[in-house]
Amino acid sequence: MGSGTVAGTAWKVLRTTVPDPIFHGMLYKTAKWPRRQETVWHTNFFLQRPESESIQQSGRGREQFPWFSQSQVGLDRIGQNRQILHRRRRVLPVCILVLVRDQGRYEMSRWKTVLASTFIAAYVGALAWGIVAHALKVGLCGNTLSYFVVWDMFCGWSAWDSRTHILAEGVSGQYYDVREPWGEFHPFGHTARIHYDHTNHLLPKHISNVLKHSEHEEIQQVYVVEEVWPKQYNLPPNLYDHYFGRANDKQSYFHLRAVCMDDGEVLKSFPNWYTQQQLNNLYDNPRLQRQAGEASSLYSTLFVPNAARTNRGLGLNTN
Amino acid sequence: MNPAHLRKPQPSLLNSFFFSEEVPFGAAVVRMLMPLAAGIPLVMRFPRIRELYTTDGTPTQLFELFGQGLVLPVLSPWLAVPLYGMLLLAMFCAIIGFRTRSSLIVATVLYPYFSLLDGISTMTKYSVISTHILLLLALSNCGAVWSVDAWLKRRSGPAVVPPVPPRFAVWPVRLMQLLFAFIYFGAAITKIQTEAFFSGEQMRYWMLSNWNYENPVGEVMAMWSPLLLISAYLAVVWEILFGFLVWQPRTRLLMLAVGVLFHFMTWLTLGLYVFPAICVSCYFAFMMEADVLYLRHLARRLRLAPLLSLPVRTSARLLNLMPQFVPASVAWICLLAAAAMGASELEIRLDLYGRNAAPETRRLQPVDAAVARTMLQNDQRVRQRDKFFSFDIGTSTVGGQLANRKNSFTYGQTMIAQINLNPPHEDMWVECVLEDDAGRIIEQFGQFMTRDMLRANFTYEFGNRLVPGHYNMVLKNAKQEIYRRGFELTGKVPADAHASTVMTN
Numbered sequence: 001m002g003s004g005t006v007a008g009t010a011w012k013v014l015r016t017t018v019p020d021p022i023f024h025g026m027l028y029k030t031a032k033w034p035r036r037q038e039t040v041w042h043t044n045f046f047l048q049r050p051e052s053e054s055i056q057q058s059g060r061g062r063e064q065f066p067w068f069s070q071s072q073v074g075l076d077r078i079g080q081n082r083q084i085l086h087r088r089r090r091v092l093p094v095c096i097l098v099l100v101r102d103q104g105r106y107e108m109s110r111w112k113t114v115l116a117s118t119f120i121a122a123y124v125g126a127l128a129w130g131i132v133a134h135a136l137k138v139g140l141c142g143n144t145l146s147y148f149v150v151w152d153m154f155c156g157w158s159a160w161d162s163r164t165h166i167l168a169e170g171v172s173g174q175y176y177d178v179r180e181p182w183g184e185f186h187p188f189g190h191t192a193r194i195h196y197d198h199t200n201h202l203l204p205k206h207i208s209n210v211l212k213h214s215e216h217e218e219i220q221q222v223y224v225v226e227e228v229w230p231k232q233y234n235l236p237p238n239l240y241d242h243y244f245g246r247a248n249d250k251q252s253y254f255h256l257r258a259v260c261m262d263d264g265e266v267l268k269s270f271p272n273w274y275t276q277q278q279l280n281n282l283y284d285n286p287r288l289q290r291q292a293g294e295a296s297s298l299y300s301t302l303f304v305p306n307a308a309r310t311n312r313g314l315g316l317n318t319n
Numbered sequence: 320m321n322p323a324h325l326r327k328p329q330p331s332l333l334n335s336f337f338f339s340e341e342v343p344f345g346a347a348v349v350r351m352l353m354p355l356a357a358g359i360p361l362v363m364r365f366p367r368i369r370e371l372y373t374t375d376g377t378p379t380q381l382f383e384l385f386g387q388g389l390v391l392p393v394l395s396p397w398l399a400v401p402l403y404g405m406l407l408l409a410m411f412c413a414i415i416g417f418r419t420r421s422s423l424i425v426a427t428v429l430y431p432y433f434s435l436l437d438g439i440s441t442m443t444k445y446s447v448i449s450t451h452i453l454l455l456l457a458l459s460n461c462g463a464v465w466s467v468d469a470w471l472k473r474r475s476g477p478a479v480v481p482p483v484p485p486r487f488a489v490w491p492v493r494l495m496q497l498l499f500a501f502i503y504f505g506a507a508i509t510k511i512q513t514e515a516f517f518s519g520e521q522m523r524y525w526m527l528s529n530w531n532y533e534n535p536v537g538e539v540m541a542m543w544s545p546l547l548l549i550s551a552y553l554a555v556v557w558e559i560l561f562g563f564l565v566w567q568p569r570t571r572l573l574m575l576a577v578g579v580l581f582h583f584m585t586w587l588t589l590g591l592y593v594f595p596a597i598c599v600s601c602y603f604a605f606m607m608e609a610d611v612l613y614l615r616h617l618a619r620r621l622r623l624a625p626l627l628s629l630p631v632r633t634s635a636r637l638l639n640l641m642p643q644f645v646p647a648s649v650a651w652i653c654l655l656a657a658a659a660m661g662a663s664e665l666e667i668r669l670d671l672y673g674r675n676a677a678p679e680t681r682r683l684q685p686v687d688a689a690v691a692r693t694m695l696q697n698d699q700r701v702r703q704r705d706k707f708f709s710f711d712i713g714t715s716t717v718g719g720q721l722a723n724r725k726n727s728f729t730y731g732q733t734m735i736a737q738i739n740l741n742p743p744h745e746d747m748w749v750e751c752v753l754e755d756d757a758g759r760i761i762e763q764f765g766q767f768m769t770r771d772m773l774r775a776n777f778t779y780e781f782g783n784r785l786v787p788g789h790y791n792m793v794l795k796n797a798k799q800e801i802y803r804r805g806f807e808l809t810g811k812v813p814a815d816a817h818a819s820t821v822m823t824n
Contacts, residue, residue, distance in 0.1 A: 113338070116490055119458070120337060123494055127501040135508050144385040144435075148451070151505030153444050155513055157521045159708065159741035161528060167691050168683065175691035176683040182673050185367050187360075187440035189532040189590060196530075199384055202439050205377035209370070213672040215682040225694045230705050230741050231527040235538055243542050244709060245804065251702060254694040274743065277701070281745040281770050 158274060161234060163195050165225045165254075166207060168262070170217040178207060178222060181214050200224075200257070204264030211262055219262035226255045228273045337490040345606035346461035346492050349452065351414050352600030354426065357449040358410040360593055361433075364441065365403065365662075369671050371437045373399040381438030391435055396666070402429055404662025405655050413456070416466020418651040423457035425655075445594040451498050452601055459491030470638050471647055495604035500562030503578075507558035510551070519547035519720050520739075520773055526588055534590030542709075544720035554581060565605065575602055703799045706747070708739040710794045710802035719774065728781060729810040736777040736792050736804070738768070746770050749796050751777040756789040756805075783812050 130149025133139045140146045166178035184192035194206050207222050232240070233250035240248040255273040260266050271279065283289065370376035373396040382390040394402070406429040412422035430453055434446040462468045463485045515521045523544065526537035540546065557577050564570040579602065582595035618624050673680050713723040714732055721737040728734055736751055750765035761784070768775050779792075787808050794802040 116337075116488065120490055120494065124497060127498065131501060131505050131508065134505055135512075142386050144382045144387055144390070147381060147385070147442075148447050149501075151444070151502045152509045153506055154521070154525060155509050157513075157515070157524045159520075159524055165694060167686060167694065169691075173688075175686040175688060177686050178683065181681045181683065182671055185370065185440070187364075188592075189529065191530055193440045196439050197379070201383050202377060202379045205379060209377045210683075213674075213681065215678050223695055227694075230708070231524050232708055232741075234527050234529055235541075239538060245802070251705065253699045253701060254697070255699075256695060256697045277743045281743055284745055 159231055160228045160274065161231050162226055162228045162273070163191075164197065164203075164257070165227055166194075166203075166210075167223045167225060168211070168216065168219045169221050169223065171220050172217060174217070176216055176219075178210050180210055200269070203258065204260060204266060206264070207260055207262075208264035211264075221267070222260040222262060222264075223256060224258040224260065226257045226273050227252045228255065229253065337493050338488045340486040341489050341492075341608050342484045342486050342611075343460050343463055343489075343492065344465070344608065344611045345604050346456060346459045346495075347416070347463075347465040348603035348606060349495065349601055350416065350419065350423075350456050350461040351465070352603065353449065353452050353456075353597060354410040354413045356593060356596035356600050357430070357445070357453075358407065358414075360441075361403075361407060361410065361430075365407070365666075366669050366671060368400050368403050368662075368666060369396050371441065372403065372433050378436040379439050381435045381442050384438045391432065393436065397663070400663050400666045401659030403433065404658040404660075406430060406433065407662070408655055408658035412651065412654070413453075416462045416468050418647060419462025419466055419468050420457060421648075421651065423453055423461075427453040427457045443594070445597050448498070448502065448594075448597055448601070452495060452597075455491045455495050455498070460485065460487040461491075463487065467638060468647070470635070474643065492604050495601060496565070497562075499598075499601065499604075500565065503558035503561040507555050510555050510558070515773060517548065517551055518718060518773070519544045519551065522547045522551060529590075531590035532592050534588055537588035537590065540588050545717040545722045548718040548720060550584075557581065571605065575605060578602060703797050704801050706741055706744040707794070707796070707801050708741050710736065710738050710804060712736045712792055712804045712806060716776070726804070726806045728806055728808050730781050730783075730808070730813050731810075732781055734779040734781065734792070734806075736779065736794075737774060738776075738794060739774045740768065740772065742770075742773065744768075744770060747796055749775070749794065751779075752793040752795060753779070754791045754793055756791070761785070761790070781808065783814070786812060 126149050129139075130146065130151070133146060134150045134152060140150060168176040168178045170176060184194075187193055187196065194202065197203055197206070203224060207224075211219060211222075229250055229252045232244065233248055235243065235248070237248050253273065255276065256270060257272060258266050258269040270276070364371060367376075372378050372393075374393050375396050378393050380389060380391055380393075382388060393399075406426060409422040409425035409429065412418055413426055427450070431446070431450045434442045434450070510516045513521055523541045526534065526541035557574070561574050561578065565574040579599055582598050585591045586595045618627055670676070711721050711724045713721045713725050713735055714728070715722045716735060716737070721735060738749060747768045748765055749768055750763060752760055753762040754760055762779070764777060766775060766777075785808055787810060789805060789807050792804045792806065793800055794804075
């Protein structure tokens with residue numbers, strides 16, 4: 001391309017003004033997609049051709065794109081530009097104008113780049129910290145925000161299914177099912193929300209809320225009962241019979257978890273059924289029972305060295 | 320415009336990875352799909368706003384579950400319900416791309432707020448992923464294409480539409496991609512650390528759970544232990560490799576296709592609906608410009624363009640009805656106000672607690688005293704049979720799990736009788752008894768199963784002591800019959816075969 005021609009001058013201008021990513025991106029796409037008329041960028045994905053056609057048919061082409069010849073109006077505009085750039089080597093003013101105009105618009109300024117880089121570093125750092133903390137089990141306990149960067153889906157399992165039942169005992173001795181009269185909320189499938197409360201944080205609020213918004217006699221105590229059963233009994237009868245060769249004779253086990261007041265305040269609480277079984281299994285050992293019986297009942301002695309050092313009292317721990 | 324203030328992209332690999340410029344087609348698709356997937360559970364929770372997220376209900380913050388107490392302010396229904404309505408509208412506006420960035424900022428603030436308020440049933444890992452994606456979408460220019468904003472800009476802009484759609488640095492999309500690489504890598508670490516994941520028990524029990532939605536296929540697959548084992552290894556290998564291969568042009572589609580299959584199977588076998596929908600919708604963050612070109616070219620070749628353009632044309636017609644003189648920002652604010660008021664009105668009319676209903680509808684249901692006493696007696700002992708999951712006989716194992724269940728054997732084969740236990744259980748002595756069809760004991764053997772064991776095998780080699788016929792392998796524990804598996808022995812008794820032998824484990 002001769003430097004003395006108009007096209008050559010325009011090419012130089014274009015090459016110096018168009019940002020490299022855009023320029024190389026166009027080159028790349030042109031090389032990859034030889035059918036240039038079809039590789040048209042437009043925000044309207046499927047309407048490019050009809051819109052071009054409509055421009056041509058409406059006769060508005062000459063008015064809107066005076067730099068296009070009549071034969072060019074019906075073509076895709078970016079395709080036209082590419083043809084100009086790479087096939088015909090004819091640079092039309094519109095191409096330069098548009099690309100020069102877009103240069104400043106789509107390129108990041110320095111402060112934006114600095115901010116973006118900072119954010120990228122912080123974000124990737126947080127994600128990486130989550131991986132390391134999860135792998136090494138550090139920094140997770142008591143750190144709620146770690147939930148956002150630790151990916152421990154399905155990290156545990158149990159062979160037993162469980163549900164929570166709440167029974168209220170009225171002053172008359174009548175028991176009531178403490179269940180929302182307005183209907184249970186099932187967040188996923190058919191299991192009510194209260195059953196997902198494995199840590200019992202919801203339980204007091206739930207009891208209080210249900211009793212507050214329901215009609216009942218005066219409540220004396222509220223019992224929280226855990227129901228458990230082996231998960232194999234969740235199979236439908238035909239599958240159960242097929243796999244296990246016997247009838248599905250599911251039996252649930254009930255275990256008292258807590259005793260509460262009518263406002264949900266916990267009076268007594270007990271380990272859950274699973275933990276209780278593990279403790280029972282562990283304690284079912286005469287040697288362990290003997291050792292536990294012979295062991296000291298206190299962890300600390302009565303002497304507190306720090307108190308003795310500072311001469312404040314005799315160092316006796318009265319707490 | 321001062322060129323001195325502009326930063327030219329550096330030719331380094333990292334710089335081009337984050338700061339090369341592309342048209343944000345992928346981010347636009349994520350913007351349309353992800354809020355849709357995450358918004359459906361929000362809509363379903365709408366009648367429960369008062370119960371889940373307000374002072375008139377039982378919000379239990381995630382901070383409480385982590386032992387940090389009440390960190391977020393819990394609002395009264397008069398404030399929380401309008402905010403929830405605004406969140407729903409913001410999600411909808413993000414989907415259609417109307418005031419996209421503002422809508423996404425509103426959603427990025429309110430979505431995690433409401434999720435954190437209900438750590439029991441709203442905050443899940445899909446909420447976390449959605450929060451990440453909303454944040455990154457808010458930082459991206461996902462509304463620049465395929466959006467109402469883009470259409471409004473074209474309508475109000477100059478007559479000449481730029482030939483090249485707006486292009487922006489790809490770093491928000493790259494962070495979305497990196498997020499998924501980290502998610503899968505972290506999930507692989509979880510699986511490696513999870514007890515009994517690689518022996519199949521973990522997946523089996525999850526498939527038998529009813530904590531998610533319906534999963535009838537999972538209930539069937541739960542008993543195919545070898546398949547679970549193979550799937551477990553494949554899943555972990557894929558999760559580790561994802562971050563290393565998804566940016567390689569040759570393996571990108573493979574990684575994504577396996578990912579789609581993986582999430583499809585979690586829907587099928589575990590009953591997960593929202594999580595796979597969100598993850599798969601975010602996979603469009605991996606869609607680059609060249610992919611859009613290819614799809615467009617393909618649609619043209621298949622002559623699908625008129626069909627696929629139908630919704631675009633319809634929406635264009637609808638958008639043309641919008642009056643030009645109303646500024647979009649004003650319209651958006653009016654819509655937010657309308658959503659807030661509408662949500663409040665609707666929530667009051669729903670009357671969750673039935674305050675305006677008859678008192679009978681709010682009455683607690685009495686429980687039969689005998690039933691209540693049964694539930695409260697607290698001294699039930701676990702049946703012996705409930706300590707055992709299964710007892711099966713076959714001839715081969717995969718990864719320690721019985722690979723084939725059989726009820727017919729021939730001479731020369733070795734029978735494997737496998738016991739699977741339901742933890743927790745105590746240390747036990749279990750017996751396997753071989754009986755003929757008349758109930759006469761032929762062989763009896765046993766072994767200890769300590770509390771840490773999940774399974775044990777009895778191996779029985781058919782020698783020449785048995786004659787062809789029907790037999791039973793009976794599992795016993797604590798003098799009780801737990802399981803009985805019948806089988807048929809066929810063939811000719813070998814004359815020179817050695818005697819039957821019994822081995823345990």
